[in-house]
Amino acid sequence: MLWESCVTINNDSWGYNKYETEFKTTRDLIRMLIEVVSKGGNLLLNAGPMPDGRIQDEFVTRLNAIGDWMRVYGESI
Numbered sequence: 001m002l003w004e005s006c007v008t009i010n011n012d013s014w015g016y017n018k019y020e021t022e023f024k025t026t027r028d029l030i031r032m033l034i035e036v037v038s039k040g041g042n043l044l045l046n047a048g049p050m051p052d053g054r055i056q057d058e059f060v061t062r063l064n065a066i067g068d069w070m071r072v073y074g075e076s077i
Helices: 026-038 057-076
Strands: 004-008 042-046
Touching: 004 026, 026 042, 026 057
Parallel strands: 004 042
Antiparallel strands: none
């Protein structure tokens, strides 16, 4: 059976929220990725852009870290 888990980097909202100050940690996001993939699923990770189209620094930092992790361990999952 195909399935997908749709989550956002924010803790309390879907997409950009200029008042959001709490975000999932890189460690939590990578663990979530591992868990979803290990159970045959796909992780759709939302990173909602700001009104001008940019991605906020908190998202960029986490996405880059996930990319770094994937370059090392991606084949294993």
